[in-house]
């Protein structure tokens with residue numbers, strides 16, 4: 404399988420290089436040149452498979468040139484073996500034909516574990532084979548760094564440095580990152596804000612000379628193709644559990660960078676009957692504004708009760724734009740260059756073709772809290788604020804009550820207790836048993852000045868083979 408850039412000017416790569424590369428040199432994102440397609444009979448024959456077995460069938464075509472079958476099976480058994488629920492991604496019923504797919508039973512209680520647990524193992528495998536070492540550098544505003552760290556904790560060929568703004572992340576968020584034990588795990592608290600952290604990471608990718616040419620810098624952010632690939636699986640898994648592929652499904656997806664929902668779009672293209680995808684956003688609603696009015700325009704960042712969806716642009720949306728433009732990289736490049744200067748639209752027939760599958764809703768904090776409270780009162784089931792946005796959008800956009808509507812449950816409610824309090828409920832969500840001693844665990848992190856040279860010097864000194 405070859406991977407091409409959405410901006411049409413970078414050379415095609417194989418899986419290993421795509422895994423290690425991140426952004427394409429022309430500024431685009433990698434997508435498979437063609438997708439595997441499964442017919443209904445084949446999908447039907449997967450009923451009853453374990454999550455890891457199903458994951459193998461769906462993902463192997465993407466990686467087969469890089470990884471022998473038995474090695475990939477073992478990797479998947481390990482990856483999905485760390486999830487706390489035996490079904491890995493269990494379904495919970497809210498109402499007639501209405502479900503939540505719980506994707507938060509992994510080590511950091513958010514759906515990012517599905518991709519990052521696999522990504523860490525894939526990186527380690529490929530780097531080991533090449534006898535190379537990678538230094539991962541990333542910035543977090545608090546809630547997503549832990550999944551990357553957990554994903555790399557067992558890697559021999561990877562050191563990970565995650566920058567977070569000093570004293571500006573919550574204690575639970577900090578502890579989820581700083582209590583993970585491992586010589587290759589490095590938490591840096593920068594005396595600055597999240598933008599400072601992100602800028603340092605970006606500049607370091609631009610000039611990697613501080614590593615002295617002995618290691619490559621790798622990114623694990625949401626544009627990494629392998630992350631998208633891993634997220635395709637649970638759409639099939641949920642559908643098979645509810646009578647697919649012999650009936651069609653609708654999914655509502657709490658959306659930020661458009662990675663998770665793009666995986667649902669790919670599942671459909673690979674043969675899964677999906678009749679509707681709902682883009683559920685918070686007040687950072689660039690995608691809702693596009694889907695409802697064909698206008699793509701960047702606004703200011705808003706801070707909301709669902710911080711993992713606080714974005715100004717949705718990086719993976721470029722992958723959908725590429726398909727909507729008949730895979731014409733030049734057209735995508737032009738469009739996004741224009742979008743950097745002001746609002747843009749696409750041709751009406753292209754926009755309408757997106758609207759055949761996608762609906763959208765933007766949900767404010769008050770409605771998020773109302774949804775948390777209503778669902779708790781009706782079902783004694785506690786939603787986290789991201790999932791609550793998904794449930795509200797699902798109900799608002801539903802096209803056909805005969806079609807099962809599945810909202811992706813992206814985080815455990817105990818990760819975001821403030822939203823529960825704001826919703827007026829007096830219950831306090833408990834951390835699951837495997838996290839209950841979080842506040843007793845030993846923390847490790849280093850506080851550094853808001854200065855790129857100091858951070859780079861720290862990294863150069865502390866990665867394994869430095």
Ligand SMILES: *Cc1c(COP(=O)(O)O)cnc(C)c1O
Pocket residue numbers: 513514515547625657658659660661662663664711712789813814
């Ligand atoms: C990352 C995240 C999202 C958004 O996912 P995207 O793939 O960026 O659209 C939604 N909810 C939670 C809890 C997340 O961590």
